[in-house]
Every structure is written in structure tokens, then in C-alpha cells.
Amino acid sequence: MAAEKVASERVFSERAAASSSNRTDARAIDPLDLPELGSFEPHGSDARPGAKATDAAQAAAARRQAPSAPSAPSATAPVSAEAIAEALDDARESIAEAVQHSVLAELRQMKAFISDQLETLSWFEGTRRQPVRNRLLRTLMTAGFSPALGRALVNRVPEDLNDEQSLVWTGKALARNLLCDTEGSMIDGGGIFALIGPTGVGKTTSTAKIAARFALKHGTQSIGLVTVDAYRIGGQDQLRSFGRMLGVPVHVAHDAASLADFLHLYMNKKLVLIDTAGIGQRDERVEELLASLSSNVVRKLLVVNAAAQVETQEEVVLAYRGAQAAGLVISKLDEAVRPAGALDCAIRHRMRVVGVADGQRVPEDWAWAEPQALVDRALAVHPSPAFELDDQLLSMMFAAPRGQAPQAAPRRSDV
Ligand SMILES: Nc1nc2c(ncn2[C@@H]2O[C@H](COP(=O)(O)OP(=O)(O)O)[C@@H](O)[C@H]2O)c(=O)[nH]1
Ligand SMILES: [Mg+2]
Numbered sequence: 001m002a003a004e005k006v007a008s009e010r011v012f013s014e015r016a017a018a019s020s021s022n023r024t025d026a027r028a029i030d031p032l033d034l035p036e037l038g039s040f041e042p043h044g045s046d047a048r049p050g051a052k053a054t055d056a057a058q059a060a061a062a063r064r065q066a067p068s069a070p071s072a073p074s075a076t077a078p079v080s081a082e083a084i085a086e087a088l089d090d091a092r093e094s095i096a097e098a099v100q101h102s103v104l105a106e107l108r109q110m111k112a113f114i115s116d117q118l119e120t121l122s123w124f125e126g127t128r129r130q131p132v133r134n135r136l137l138r139t140l141m142t143a144g145f146s147p148a149l150g151r152a153l154v155n156r157v158p159e160d161l162n163d164e165q166s167l168v169w170t171g172k173a174l175a176r177n178l179l180c181d182t183e184g185s186m187i188d189g190g191g192i193f194a195l196i197g198p199t200g201v202g203k204t205t206s207t208a209k210i211a212a213r214f215a216l217k218h219g220t221q222s223i224g225l226v227t228v229d230a231y232r233i234g235g236q237d238q239l240r241s242f243g244r245m246l247g248v249p250v251h252v253a254h255d256a257a258s259l260a261d262f263l264h265l266y267m268n269k270k271l272v273l274i275d276t277a278g279i280g281q282r283d284e285r286v287e288e289l290l291a292s293l294s295s296n297v298v299r300k301l302l303v304v305n306a307a308a309q310v311e312t313q314e315e316v317v318l319a320y321r322g323a324q325a326a327g328l329v330i331s332k333l334d335e336a337v338r339p340a341g342a343l344d345c346a347i348r349h350r351m352r353v354v355g356v357a358d359g360q361r362v363p364e365d366w367a368w369a370e371p372q373a374l375v376d377r378a379l380a381v382h383p384s385p386a387f388e389l390d391d392q393l394l395s396m397m398f399a400a401p402r403g404q405a406p407q408a409a410p411r412r413s414d415v
Helices: 002-017 051-068 081-128 131-143 147-156 163-177 182-188 203-218 235-246 256-265 285-292 310-319 340-348 371-379 391-399
Strands: 191-196 223-227 250-252 271-275 298-305 327-331 353-357 366-368
Touching (some): 131 371, 131 391, 163 371, 182 353, 223 235, 256 285, 298 310, 340 371
Parallel strands (some): 191 298, 223 271
16 A cells, blocks of 8 residues: 555656646646545544444443452342442442443544534635635536545645636646556556456446457457356357457356466467456445456456446445556446546546546447546536536535545445
8 A cells, every 4th residue: 555655656746747837737736635535544443433432431341240240149149238239339330431431422423523514614614715716616516526636626726826727727637646548558568457347337348449459459369358247148248249340259257267267278368358247336246256356467447437426436446446456447438427526536546547438339439548638528517507506505515524434335235
């Protein structure tokens, strides 16, 4: 984790070093201090508010109970009135102490909540007094960026810029922080890649598009195609028919062992693409899938649907461990009203965008990731009047509780 942080900070500082001194050029300022978005990280091992105090109260109650156990009146020995009175006193004391601890824990929790709310509201009030920042915040929220990233950006935009300049600055800051594998160099370098993600996001279609692009440059002989989509009826046939179009045979792996066999068989191929079963991010089989692809040689490309809700995208990234994947494929960009969500996830989780699918046609509707073009597209959102944000709505958004660890999505077996 620390090594990743150092590496990404190096990328940022290298890019910053290559910057010009133009005032509106985001490269001229410090990079976004993304580690500050720590509110997305779970807080330590036990993030329950007041957990420590409550646990301490429970432990104290347990301690008091323990010594009293041996002295508990046996069935045969007569119980004296003093012993009963003493036991009652002990019990009263334990209850009072436990109640005191739990009240204190609740008060602490309330205090933290109120000071968090006040801090956010005073930040928002401060922003309101700076009309350029206020309008910028509204533009970012309207585009679909998260309040966390919006706030980080608005805090850093230089004060002396006008609306247009601050938007240019923000666009550049976003593009600089959106890691992209421009020109598809990662895939062009070859290796074994598995496309993972929820159902219907475009894994198979993207696999076919990537294979077609690669075949154009390196020839069909250099590609191996494997599908482990054994769950869905027709899942294998879909890649098979794309394979036939390309002239590349497709093999079906039914389990981790047969996948290993195929990978061995394809040792001499420059690129091996593994198409996987679509599994909803709340399905516990996601873990099985990730385990079956845990080999070091298999690099994972998470496919995220740009047209999905941003909260869903966030859940997908968390469930599929997107931050540990080699790259991100943003699919269905053509359908997305607010593509900002997918970019926001990529920036906050420091994922490298490998490619973008923007239509159903294979292989035409595919582009290698280009940060500025993606950011410009995300910022060019014109919502219908029903979805416009006014100051009141904005203040409500920013008054919502922040700083909580993301709730793990309920697994399918839990619901
Ligand atoms: N509009 C649009 N449709 C897409 C895109 N990628 C895939 N699709 C369609 O989405 C559906 C599911 O795609 P598929 O590749 O089977 O998804 P998978 O379940 O993740 O493998 C198919 O109808 C595809 O044609 C895209 O970039 N844009
Ligand atoms: Mg599929």
C-alpha cells in the first residue's frame, strides 16, 4: 500500500515537474492531495463509533461476573442474607457502570457527529461566500462527481480565477489525476488479462474488441482466448462467435485447474484474454472468481459500466478489489448521461483506465483511454431542469453525514 502510494505520488510529482507555469494550468499547482480522501478508508480494525467504550463496559461487567461465579451459592449451602445483599450491590454497581459507559459512548458519538456537521456546514458557508468556488462546486456535483472529490478540488482551486479559468484549472487537475494507459501500451505489451465485473457490463464485447485491435497489429496467431463464463447459458457461445469472426479459437475453462492448463497451452501467445462470468457485485461468488484468478501471471481488468449509478460503481470497485486490478475498462460510455462517476472512482481508487467502450459494435466502438478527453466529456453535462442543483440542495448534500467507512454491500446470501 505504502509502495503504491509512493509510486503514485512519484507519478504525480513527475507530471508536476513537467508542468508549465501558466496560472490556470493545473500542473502548476500541487497535485490533489488524494490521501486526504481517507474518509473512504475503513477506520482501523473496528470502526464502530463508541465501540471501544462499549467493549470496555462489557469487559468490566464480565470481569465483575467472573470472580462472583465461584462464590455463587451452591445448591447445598445455605445462603446468608449478607451474601445476597452483597451480590445485589455488585449487580447494581455493574449495571450503573455499564449504563454510564454506554451513555458516555453515545455522547462521544453525538459530539463527533455534530462537530463533523458543523465543520462541513461552515466549509460550505465559506464556499458560498466565494461565488466562483460555489459555482464550480455546483458544476462538479451536477456533472456527477462525488462530494469528496468536489470538495478536494474546490479547496485547491486558486482564488483569483474567474469561472471559466477555474473550470479549465479543474479539468486539468482531474485529467492529471486520472491515470490512463494512453495508446493501450499495457495491453500492447502482451501478457495474460482477465476481464472481470458484474453481469452485462460488456466484458465479452470488450474482450472481443481488445482482441481485434491486438490482432490488427500483431496477427491472430499471437492471441489466445479463454472463457470461464460457465454460469450463463450462451456465455461461451458469445465469445466463440466473436472468435470465429477474428479467426481465433476460444477454449472454455470449467475450473481453476483447466484454466491453468489453457494458460500453459498458450505459453507462446503474446496476449491471452480471459473472459469471465458476470457476477453481481453483491454475490458471494465474486470471492470464488477472484480466488480462481489469483495467479500472479493473470492481470485483472475490471469493467465498470459508465451508465450505472455512481454508488453502484463504487460498490463494484470495492467488491471486485478494483484498486488491486491492473486496469479499468470503462464501458457503455455512449449510454452514460453522467460519465463523471466512473472517472471519480478511478481517481479516488487510483485505478489506471485502460480503454473505453462506447458502443456495441465490435471492433469499432473502442478507444484507448485519453484523460483530458474523458474529463472534458464528463464536465460537459447539461442536466434537464428537473435535475438541476440549487444552493439549498447543495447544502443538503454537504450536510449529509460524512467520514463514515463504506458499508460493505450485503452479500446475496445475507439478503
Ligand atoms: N451501448 C453499449 N452497449 C454495450 C457496450 N458494450 C457492451 N454492450 C452491450 O451490452 C450487452 C452485454 O454485453 P456483454 O459483453 O455480453 O456483457 P458481459 O455480460 O459483461 O460479458 C450486449 O448487448 C452488448 O452489445 C458499450 O460500450 N455500449
Ligand atoms: Mg460475457
